[in-house]
Each structure stands twice: as structure tokens, then as C-alpha cells.
Amino acid sequence: MPDYEKIIADLYDEVAAMAPKGTVAAYIPELAAMNPQHFAVTMTTVEGQVFQKGSFEEKYSIQSIAKVLSLSLAYSMLGEAIWTRVGVEPSGTAFNSLLQLEADSGIPRNPFINAGAIVVSDILISNLANPKEEFLAFVNAIAGRTDIRYSAKIAASEKSVGYRNIALCNFLKSFGNIHNEADAVLNFYFDLCSIEMNCTQLSAIFLFLANAGVSPLTGKKIISATQTKRINALMQTCGFYDESGEFAFKVGLPGKSGVGGGIIAIHPQQYSIAVWSPRLNSKGNSYKGMVFLEEFTTRSALSIF
Numbered sequence: 476m477p478d479y480e481k482i483i484a485d486l487y488d489e490v491a492a493m494a495p496k497g498t499v500a501a502y503i504p505e506l507a508a509m510n511p512q513h514f515a516v517t518m519t520t521v522e523g524q525v526f527q528k529g530s531f532e533e534k535y536s537i538q539s540i541a542k543v544l545s546l547s548l549a550y551s552m553l554g555e556a557i558w559t560r561v562g563v564e565p566s567g568t569a570f571n572s573l574l575q576l577e578a579d580s581g582i583p584r585n586p587f588i589n590a591g592a593i594v595v596s597d598i599l600i601s602n603l604a605n606p607k608e609e610f611l612a613f614v615n616a617i618a619g620r621t622d623i624r625y626s627a628k629i630a631a632s633e634k635s636v637g638y639r640n641i642a643l644c645n646f647l648k649s650f651g652n653i654h655n656e657a658d659a660v661l662n663f664y665f666d667l668c669s670i671e672m673n674c675t676q677l678s679a680i681f682l683f684l685a686n687a688g689v690s691p692l693t694g695k696k697i698i699s700a701t702q703t704k705r706i707n708a709l710m711q712t713c714g715f716y717d718e719s720g721e722f723a724f725k726v727g728l729p730g731k732s733g734v735g736g737g738i739i740a741i742h743p744q745q746y747s748i749a750v751w752s753p754r755l756n757s758k759g760n761s762y763k764g765m766v767f768l769e770e771f772t773t774r775s776a777l778s779i780f
């Protein structure tokens with residue numbers, strides 16, 4: 476086994492010392508107010524070892540990373556029928572693009588672009604009695620926690636400027652691919668994106684995707700092994716939007732980013748690793764997070780390829 480402790484400690488210091496590049500997400504006022512200096516990493520192995528450095532106890536908005544968890548719950552409830560509502564192809568476009576929806580008759584290319592995650596939100600609203608509470612309970616239960624919360628402040632902040640998502644939801648509804656009231660779907664979507672976690676929690680919660688769908692922390696089966704394979708495949712091909720090819724090329728692991736500056740990456744059968752640095756590159760992905768993970772898989776000489 477690579478000396479993960481040393482690799483993380485050395486690499487953290489090297490990447491922390493690099494000149495800052497990129498900017499915090501400016502289009503959501505509450506995120507724009509974030510301290511851009513934070514830098515944290517937590518790696519958790521399926522055997523339960525934890526290696527971490529930096530501000531790993533500091534909570535941040537996980538944003539689009541939460542789309543993997545909403546997909547997991549919706550997929551576990553609907554099974555393969557979910558793919559009639561949302562596709563499994565990389566979009567090659569920005570996360571908030573409206574471009575392909577018209578040509579694709581309102582079926583989003585994949586569940587991680589905003590359009591796809593809005594459809595998944597609609598599915599959850601249709602299938603849960605108390606969607607907001609039950610989704611949060613699902614997230615907490617994955618790692619046997621009770622302390623993961625939404626941020627009402629961030630959700631309200633995003634809603635106040637949510638023009639593109641409001642447009643996407645209404646556009647999807649015009650094609651019949653939103654079954655509930657657009658406002659209810661959008662409120663759920665904004666809440667989902669506002670979930671806050673620190674790197675320790677994020678890494679722990681995502682460990683089920685490294686362990687065939689079973690959380691090694693609780694022994695609880697979250698999704699099946701086949702569903703795990705498919706969600707990891709989607710993270711690999713679509714997790715970084717129009718930078719997904721670049722992430723696969725450089726890092727070689729399935730992963731998912733969020734505009735709060737977090738990234739989660741999974742090494743099946745081995746570990747999950749959460750990195751957080753709020754400055755984003757032009758594709759909306761954490762600049763230092765990408766650099767860290769590229770060098771991490773290079774030094775540990777392990778990736779899925």
C-alpha cells in the first residue's frame with residue numbers, strides 16, 4: 476500500500492504553497508463571500524483509515540456534489556426506469572447550459588448537469604412524502620450521522636439569482652419532463668445544493684461508492700453493486716461537465732465537483748478522497764483540488780486505469 480499519510484502531507488504543503496489561481500463562485504452571493512484561502516483534504520480507506528490535512532473540520536457548501544446523493548436515492552427507488560427521464564452521456568457543455576435541451580426534447584444528457592439534477596429532484600418529490608426531510612435523513616444515515624444540514628442562507632441566496640435554473644426547470648416542464656410544480660422542484664434543488672459538510676464528513680459519506688454500494692462505516696446497503704458501477708461510470712464521464720475528459724486523463728478516478736470548491740473522488744475497493752479549495756477554474760471546478768488529485772494519483776501510482 477502506498478504511504479498515503481506522507482503523500483498527502485507532502486502534497487498538501489506543496490499545493491498550498493502554489494500561487495492562487497481562479498476565483499470563488501461569484502454568481503451565488505453567499506458563495507462569493509467565502510474565504511478563498513481554505514484548503515483541506517481527507518482520504519478515508521474502505522478499511523476505515525483516515526488521512527487528512529488543512530481545514531478539514533470547516534464546513535462548506537457541497538453544491539453539485541450532492542447530485543450524486545440525490546441520484547443514488549432516486550436510482551434506488553426507481554431502478555432502471557430512471558433512465559427514461561435522464562440520459563447517461565457526457566454533455567460536453569457547461570453545467571448550467573440550456574443548449575442541448577431543445578434538440579434532446581427535454582431529456583437532459585446526464586444527471587449531473589443542472590437540467591439532469593432538476594429532473595432527479597422532481598423524481599424525488601414525486602416519490603417521497605417529505606422530500607426535504609427524507610433526503611437529509613438518507614444522507615445522514617449513509618455514515619450513521621445526524622449532523623449534516625442544509626444551509627437556508629445559501630439556498631435563499633442561490634434562489635434570489637437562480638435565473639438559469641428557473642429557466643431550465645420551466646423549459647423541462649414544457650416538454651413534460653417535470654411532473655411537479657416548478658417552484659417546488661426548484662426549492663428542493665436549491666436546498667439540495669446548499670448541503671454543508673466538511674472534508675471528513677464528505678469523504679466518509681461517499682465511501683459506499685468505493686465499496687459496492689455498502690457503507691463500510693455502518694454496514695448499510697445504500698444501492699446495489701450494479702447501481703454503484705453505473706454511478707461511478709457517470710462520475711467518470713460526466714462529473715466535471717466539459718472538463719470530465721480532462722479529469723479522467725489527469726486523475727484517472729471517478730469524481731464529482733461543486734462550485735463551493737469541493738471535489739470528491741472514488742477509488743473503487745480502495746478509498747474516497749475529498750479535497751476543498753474554493754477558487755475555481757473557468758469550468759467551475761476547484762483549481763487546486765484538480766492539481767492535488769492529479770499529483771495524488773501519480774504519487775500513489777494507483778488509479779482505475
Ligand code: DON
Pocket residue numbers: 537538539540570571589633640668732733734735758759760
Ligand atoms: O445550480 C447551480 O448552479 C449550483 N447550485 C450548483 C452548480 C455546481 O456546483 C456545478 N459544479 N461544479
